[in-house]
Amino acid sequence: MKLYEMAIAPNPRRVRMFMAEKGLLDQVERVELDLQKGENLTPEFITKNPMKKVPVLELDDGTCIPETMAICRFVEESHPETMNLMGETPKEKAEIEKWTRWIEFYFFLPTGMAFQHLSGYFKDRMEPNESWGLNCKNDVEKFFHKLNKHLADNEWIAANRFTVADINAFCTVEFARVVDVRIKDEQTHLQRWFDAMKSRPSADV
Amino acid sequence: MKLYEMAIAPNPRRVRMFMAEKGLLDQVERVELDLQKGENLTPEFITKNPMKKVPVLELDDGTCIPETMAICRFVEESHPETMNLMGETPKEKAEIEKWTRWIEFYFFLPTGMAFQHLSGYFKDRMEPNESWGLNCKNDVEKFFHKLNKHLADNEWIAANRFTVADINAFCTVEFARVVDVRIKDEQTHLQRWFDAMKSRPSADV
Numbered sequence: 461m462k463l464y465e466m467a468i469a470p471n472p473r474r475v476r477m478f479m480a481e482k483g484l485l486d487q488v489e490r491v492e493l494d495l496q497k498g499e500n501l502t503p504e505f506i507t508k509n510p511m512k513k514v515p516v517l518e519l520d521d522g523t524c525i526p527e528t529m530a531i532c533r534f535v536e537e538s539h540p541e542t543m544n545l546m547g548e549t550p551k552e553k554a555e556i557e558k559w560t561r562w563i564e565f566y567f568f569l570p571t572g573m574a575f576q577h578l579s580g581y582f583k584d585r586m587e588p589n590e591s592w593g594l595n596c597k598n599d600v601e602k603f604f605h606k607l608n609k610h611l612a613d614n615e616w617i618a619a620n621r622f623t624v625a626d627i628n629a630f631c632t633v634e635f636a637r638v639v640d641v642r643i644k645d646e647q648t649h650l651q652r653w654f655d656a657m658k659s660r661p662s663a664d665v
Numbered sequence: 666m667k668l669y670e671m672a673i674a675p676n677p678r679r680v681r682m683f684m685a686e687k688g689l690l691d692q693v694e695r696v697e698l699d700l701q702k703g704e705n706l707t708p709e710f711i712t713k714n715p716m717k718k719v720p721v722l723e724l725d726d727g728t729c730i731p732e733t734m735a736i737c738r739f740v741e742e743s744h745p746e747t748m749n750l751m752g753e754t755p756k757e758k759a760e761i762e763k764w765t766r767w768i769e770f771y772f773f774l775p776t777g778m779a780f781q782h783l784s785g786y787f788k789d790r791m792e793p794n795e796s797w798g799l800n801c802k803n804d805v806e807k808f809f810h811k812l813n814k815h816l817a818d819n820e821w822i823a824a825n826r827f828t829v830a831d832i833n834a835f836c837t838v839e840f841a842r843v844v845d846v847r848i849k850d851e852q853t854h855l856q857r858w859f860d861a862m863k864s865r866p867s868a869d870v
Contacts, residue, residue, distance in 0.1 A: 510811075511767060523756060530762040537755035550742035551728060557735040562716060569770075592797040606715075 463488045464508065464516040466495050470568070470635040471528045472515040477627045478532045480662035482542040488517075496581065529560065532624055545624045552619045559618040559625035567603040568632045570596040574639040600641050604633075604650065611649035630657040667723040668693045669713065671700050675773070675840040676733045677720040682832045683737045685867035687747040693722075701786065734765065737829055750829045757824050764823040764830035772808040773837045775801040779844040805846050809838075809855065816854035835862040 463479075465472030467490075479485040493499040493514055500512045509516045509526035517525045517534065525531050536546045547553030576582055577593030607629060610617065618625040633643065633654060643651050657663060668684075670677030672695075684690040698704040698719060705717050714721045714731035722730045722739065730736050741751045752758030781787055782798025812834060815822065823830040838848065838859060848856050862868060 511771070519756075525759045525763060527763045527766045530759045530766060533762050534755050534759035537758055550739050551724075553742055554730045554735045554739035557738050558730065558732045561732045561735060565774075566716070569774075587800070589794070589797050589800065592794050595792070595794065 461488045461520060462491050462518040464491045464493060464505070464518065465514045466493050469495065469514060470572075470631050471513070473634075474528050474628055474631045475515045475517070475531050476665045477631065477662045478545065478624060479535060480665045481545060481622075481627070481660075482535060482539055484535060484539060484542065485665055529564075529624075536624075545622075545627070547619065547623070556618045556623050556625055559623075560628055563617075563625060563628045563632060566599060566606075568628065568635070570599040570603070571632055571636050571639060571641075574600060575635075578639060597639050597641065600636055600639065604636075604641065604643065604647060607633075607653075608647040608650040611653045616653070626653075626657060627662075630654065630663070666693045666725060667696050669696045669698060669710070669721040669723065670719045671698050674700065674719060675777075675836050676718070678839075679733050679833055679836045680720045680722070680736050681870045682836065682867045683750065683829060684740060685870045686750060686827075686832070686865075687740060687744055689740060689744060689747065690870055734769075734829075741829075750827075750832070752824065752828070761823045761828050761830055764828075765833055768822075768830060768833045768837060771804060771811075773833065773840070775804040775808070776837055776841050776844060776846075779805060780840075783844060802844050802846065805841055805844060809841075809846065809848065809852060812838075812858075813852040813855040816858045821858070831858075831862060832867075835859065835868070 463472070463475065465475070467473075476485060479488060493505070495514065499505070500509075500514060506512060508518065508524040511526060513526060515526070515528060515531060517531045519525070525534055532546065536544070547556045574593050574596040576586065577588045577590060578597065580588050607617075614620070616622050616626055617629055633650075636642070643654060668677070668680065670680070672678075681690060684693060698710070700719070704710070705714075705719060711717060713723065713729040716731060718731060720731070720733060720736060722736045724730070730739055737751065741749070752761045779798050779801040781791065782793045782795060783802065785793050812822075819825070821827050821831055822834055838855075841847070848859060
């Protein structure tokens, strides 16, 4: 299997951390692309992912799977013998999916949009809208607060155990530094959880 | 089970159509909320979904499941005896999840944002940004084009069969009328698929 990625980008990191937790990361050949140079815009890469995004997992039979959570789903379903990260029962699966969606819609996407609209990183291929970027950054700050409140009563984000929801939230907290949002001193529950996440070997892959 | 919804809103419709296709819709008691009147902002509803959105599926044991795809996941996983809509094998599950994410990120969310930012429907609780709304509407038009191209070579959106991806795309095509985006005369493949979808009994629930 090959993983097409840009190592510093947050979505590929979510996949690497997921595969590391499942003990499968060493089964993957990593292929680095430079997105700012447009290495994801070549005709060859577009056949792998018409949406021109990383990560893409290419299987040995040539099947290409784009989209972070679709890759995680494939890895989880094809390796039930490794640690379960997306739920065992219907209720657990639903709770974890609820949280991964909340993290995606109210945290990860606003962070990405704040970054793109405030930094101008992709200004060759989109028109930055500063007031929309500031609106998104405000949503990111609100979600830090929500997570801190949730983690006051919960050791982990979903299902009372470590899951893909923790991976997604952790990668977003680290990503949010690009828009200068960080854990505040008073967000002690979020900090406790973040320190626990940071100490996992998968945080370094 | 109870389904909290606003019948005309697109996300509750996705869930109803999903449950109808699985033959389970009549097992659910429907509870109508008026979002513009703020009936989703009451303390009682916030205990069911802190994000204040519909749909929410409330199980008989009191467990509340918000988020359209988390509800679909729960229904799919707890009723494997009914028609499979989210994939049988790891590869099929990944392909369907890839498409549901593309539809969500590049089609449904831009339609919702274009609506909110161009219509002012929720202007009591958000600040509309017209130029962002127009940007999103442009993305919606692009996705109509992408879908038409994809459906030139594919009877259904994912996995060569009817799946939740078709439900999500169909509900978004209909939703897009609120921002005045419709299937164009030349988008014949999209129209063929849309007509097939429209003729299913689940399109009317």
